[in-house]
Amino acid sequence: MADTAPDTSWAGATETRFTALYRLLVGHPGLIAMCGDRPWLGPQLLRRLVETQLAHSLAADMTPKQAIVTYRRLYLLPLGSASYINHRDPKDSRALTRQALAALDPDDFPVLTRRLGTVGAATADPEVYYGALRQLIDAANRANSSARRPKAIVETSQVHGKRDREEAGPTSTVRRYFATLPPSSPQRSLFGLFPNLLPAGLLPP
Template structure:
């Protein structure tokens, strides 16, 4: 029987994902590397690479780890309520780990956990509610892109920093050239970090897409 590697036992896919997310959250996306991750796990750089192959593989481990935490919505839940629960949960996961979105860039997220916990049940509910498959995919896509965009463009873990940076940028504008943006920033800044901006937009999409049958 071949001997098990103690290093591989420590560097399980789950352990790698947890350590990588913690590293990104604590030090920022630029700090992530196989060597930094190996140091945290107390294994070799080669051991981590054997598990992930490359950065894309590492990102897949991280996103699958998060997707496994998405809720399973009970059968029979109202379509609108189930849709808000699913996408709201995804939004909360993504805003908790904004550095992950930076590293993933535009790469599609097609791991089994996301497909099984979000995509397939969302589409199945829409089809059961009376949509065609094409309509269901279009509705899903709109809500998914809204969720990604709202999670990606503000670091919700540091709303104070995001507000301060925006305030400084607005203060540098000439009000004669930018009469709206150059006005009182107190009227503009709260919406930048208000989660209700996302939830309000999501509910509008849900109301517009809700099947009538």
């Protein structure tokens, strides 16, 4: 498993770790078969990948739940990608895919049979994995950044949103109207007799 420098960003270190895991599994497909349906709980994997990744996520201000859920998503991606086909022989994998698709009835599978080349090329394209990995990392980064918005900013935003709604509503329109009237006007006096026409605190001075 690849090591990263202490000052590497969370995104950079995460991409390095899960790229290394993917390459390890692609290069040694027997590891997946050997594991079977048992979870990988060996001390080497736990120390060099799981513990390290979780610690880095917590240091990036993720909550424990965010850290483990993000790890599981990142971990399942290379596991599934590596076990899907034999990446050590991509030409053979593409040929098998094209052969299987060519045997399909075009009336039943019009999308697949008309795009044999495109589907076959993507079958063993490693960029499919790398692109998906970057998307997962970017999504986790955005979610974590949103969760870490300072409370004061969130509260200010909520207050401004409430104020905007009030200023656009009918209650505010009535309030502004009465505020323009002279204190001695009959309309203003009438409003003073029925303060419940507006919510508490909105009675014009």
